[in-house]
Amino acid sequence: MAAALTRRAAAVAAVLATVTSLLAPGAVAQLSPSFYSGSCSSLESIVRSGMVSAVQQEPRMGASILRLFFHDCFVNGCDGSVLLDDSSTLTGEKNAGPNANSLRGFEVIDAIKSRVDAACPGTVSCADILAVAARDGVNLLGGPSWGVPLGRRDARTTTQAAANSNLPSPSSSAATLISAFASKGLDSRDMVALSGAHTIGAARCASFRSRVYNDSNINAGFATRRRQVCPAQGGVGDGNLAPLDAFSSVRFDNGYFRNLLSRFGLLHSDQELFNGGPVDSIAQQYAGNGGAFSADFITAMIKMGNISPLTGSNGEIRNNCRKPN
Numbered sequence: 001m002a003a004a005l006t007r008r009a010a011a012v013a014a015v016l017a018t019v020t021s022l023l024a025p026g027a028v029a030q031l032s033p034s035f036y037s038g039s040c041s042s043l044e045s046i047v048r049s050g051m052v053s054a055v056q057q058e059p060r061m062g063a064s065i066l067r068l069f070f071h072d073c074f075v076n077g078c079d080g081s082v083l084l085d086d087s088s089t090l091t092g093e094k095n096a097g098p099n100a101n102s103l104r105g106f107e108v109i110d111a112i113k114s115r116v117d118a119a120c121p122g123t124v125s126c127a128d129i130l131a132v133a134a135r136d137g138v139n140l141l142g143g144p145s146w147g148v149p150l151g152r153r154d155a156r157t158t159t160q161a162a163a164n165s166n167l168p169s170p171s172s173s174a175a176t177l178i179s180a181f182a183s184k185g186l187d188s189r190d191m192v193a194l195s196g197a198h199t200i201g202a203a204r205c206a207s208f209r210s211r212v213y214n215d216s217n218i219n220a221g222f223a224t225r226r227r228q229v230c231p232a233q234g235g236v237g238d239g240n241l242a243p244l245d246a247f248s249s250v251r252f253d254n255g256y257f258r259n260l261l262s263r264f265g266l267l268h269s270d271q272e273l274f275n276g277g278p279v280d281s282i283a284q285q286y287a288g289n290g291g292a293f294s295a296d297f298i299t300a301m302i303k304m305g306n307i308s309p310l311t312g313s314n315g316e317i318r319n320n321c322r323k324p325n
């Protein structure tokens with residue numbers, strides 16, 4: 001009898017502890033891949049078909065959506081803040097230095113959001129749609145797939161300043177990149193694996209001009225070819241594009257790391273990952289082992305997707321990804 005009472009008291013205490021931890025302010029909320037399984041079971045298939053048509057129309061879109069997700073997560077957490085348009089009451093992230101004339105894919109997210117809302121009105125956040133779409137972009141270009149933890153809610157506001165101060169610059173050193181990612185809870189290995197996203201997509205001359213004219217740790221023939229699409233004079237040809245992975249920019253593979261070993265990194269920050277510094281051995285490992293890169297990329301994407309999400313009753317489920325309700 002006494003033992004039964006003790007067990008019962010222990011069970012009550014356990015339930016209380018769980019409830020308290022759920023209610024505790026600042027408690028780390030758990031995202032879950034099955035978050036919408038009862039409320040919007042068609043979510044994943046709707047996002048997938050939206051991404052299939054976007055990538056069919058333009059393969060680079062898989063890369064552009066992946067980058068949108070990174071820029072969302074690094075600025076106030078993965079809260080859909082990057083999707084907010086500037087308005088009379090809000091100066092958001094889209095026109096911040098790293099984003100202006102560069103981020104793309106907003107229309108793709110809008111189109112998916114309206115299809116998701118037609119099936120499950122007011123249920124799925126823009127932040128979650130972006131997380132799933134980024135995974136699908138990777139997979140549709142030949143990369144891995146994984147279950148995306150969900151349950152994020154959307155920010156009601158953001159600032160341009162937050163984007164300017166949180167997003168790493170292509171002129172960064174390895175040490176700067178390591179500390180920028182560490183400040184988001186991501187270690188060196190996560191940083192290198194996530195940088196492997198540059199196996200797809202393109203950069204503008206404005207982002208790689210100084211690399212191809214001033215750096216010495218660059219393959220000479222490669223630098224000459226890139227100079228041909230990128231005039232030396234600042235302001236001329238700034239928007240001219242070159243592939244981030246010179247050999248397979250619409251194929252998600254470990255080619256980015258093989259390029260680094262031959263000094264074919266397009267951005268200064270890319271080549272910093274293999275330049276006699278602290279993460280050379282990780283880049284080398286990924287160059288030789290595509291499976292290790294894939295596995296670590298998945299782990300790091302899930303970690304990045306967990307940066308300070310809004311959950312529970314924080315934030316909102318936006319009706320239009322471009323503006324707060």
Ligand code: HEM
Nearest residue numbers: 063064067070102168169170194197201202203204207269
């Ligand atoms: C390590 C620090 C990083 C720096 C300094 C950086 C910088 C850049 C720059 C400068 C561009 C070209 C933008 C332009 O010229 O318009 C770019 C493109 C891109 N970045 Fe990063 N990036 C970093 C990490 C990441 C991460 C973590 C991801 C995703 C997981 C990512 C995904 C992409 C993709 C996919 C593109 C191509 C986008 C497109 O073609 O539209 N980057 N990045």
